[in-house]
Amino acid sequence: MDAEQTLHIDPANAAPPFEQLRAQLVATIASGGLVAGERLPTVRRLADDLGLATGTVARAYRELEASGIIETRGRAGSFVSLDRDPLRQQAQRAAAAFAEQIRGLGLDADEALALAAAALRAGA
Missing domain, CATH: 1.20.890 (cAMP-dependent Protein Kinase, Chain A)
Structure with missing residues (x-):
């Protein structure tokens, strides 16, 4: 996934950056831009790419994981959930x-x- 091309945080948007990121990742997964089992960028790399704090990206990832949309496999990273949908x-x-x-x-x-x-x- 090329975060710089597919994800964008709008500072003028009333939604907090973590929510913008979460919603965009959900939309990307729903559209097939990210598929089951695909590895997501590391928190640090995505934060750097988007100009965000690592805590902001980590919060978006935590919320996606709590929803079952992504899964974290320890040091291997975060992946789109292998659940069928x-x-x-x-x-x-x-x-x-x-x-x-x-x-x-x-x-x-x-x-x-x-x-x-x-x-x-x-x-x-």
């Missing part, structure tokens, strides 16, 4: 949590689906 798995977990919360609120499935569809349209 880590983004879909994360979406399935979010959907399951949503369904559980909706059931707890006593709403029916049709109303929940309408609410979810409206929320997704509003974010587009």
Whole structure:
């Protein structure tokens, strides 16, 4: 992965740099720009390439790892998760949590689906 060409941190963006980086890595993985098993740049190298503090990149990597999108293999580095589709798995977990919360609120499935569809349209 050529971080200088695919990733860019916008200082004028209201989102913190670690979140911009996290979101861009997720989008790159989702689009196939990074594939399962592909090694990510080291924290230090990516920080240097993007002009960020190493802690900023490390935080983005930690959050991606906590979501199951990447995995760290000790000194070998960080890699796109070997799970078949880590983004879909994360979406399935979010959907399951949503369904559980909706059931707890006593709403029916049709109303929940309408609410979810409206929320997704509003974010587009």
